[in-house]
Amino acid sequence: MPMLSSAIIPQPHPQKMPATAAMPKSILVPIAGISEDKAHLQAALAIARRFLAHLDVVHIRPDAAQIVAAASAATYGSAELVPLLLDQLEKDAETSMAAAQATFTTFVREQSLELRESPGSVDTVTAAWLQQPGYPAERVAQLGRQRDLLVVGHASGWSSGDTGTLETALMKSGRPLLVLPPGVSDVIGHTIVVAWKDSAEAARAVTAAMPFLAGAERIVVIEISEEDADKVRESEGSSERLVASLAWHRIRAEAWVIKQGDLSAPDTLLAAARDLGADLVVMGAYGHSRVREMMFGGFTRRILRGADLPVLMFH
16 A cells, blocks of 8 residues: 655644543434344443443334335335235334343443433433434434434444435434444544545544544544645645644644555545554545435445444534
8 A cells, every 4th residue: 555655743742631622421322122232332331431421322113104104105006015014014113122122221230330311410421221213314313413422333223224324314413423333342542543634524523533532542644645746745734734733632643645546545544544453433424415425436425334443424
């Protein structure tokens, strides 16, 4: 992987101090009554313990009648199958809800977590169970607006096998989204890669990630370049200016500009992150609609689909 440049900007002060950005104190974790739920809860708990935060664990129960109505309209008839389909969906929803609640109950007991629905005076990790009806995509986005961070997984059940719900939560919640790959570890944020681009989206993602950056052991700001030498030097300057800005928060980072080779830009980024042993990628989310995402390359969509390490995104 050809690396065009690498620089470390000295800190303006000798001591590393916490960043000034507010720490996440309320975290939303959707679960679906599937085997991956426990790993997602463990990862969210590790973050909650770092910041002494509260976990709102939510199960969204889809409205079976709405699903059947939509399916019936799409299939142009088959009215005789509707009662059977509705009955099966209701049974599946009941099974998933019971499994999700059982997972939460066991998790709270094993971790000795205090159940609490509102903030108290004690600075400790707490948890609450939420059960909500509706379309998962919209409900997760809506609930996320009142929390500081959303922790979700690729295989979270409510994503229905694609990135639709993840995209909705990302684009409509107005909050940072931590996307977990299958088999995620609860070690997140020791080595962080910042996917940098001189854009407002990337800048907002860095701001959202400041509590994570402040506690990292190593941070590498990476920009992927497809341009000529002049553009590369311009990118290098932007990356180094970000590293210098982080230094004012006592956060030490490195600036890399990597030329894209045979791999796509997102795959080049992920390959570099793996080579570094990164356990978190921070990036802005680009695109205002799915159509635009498909037309303009879909960097965000590719990361949502296939990142094999945790990714903190912000739109």
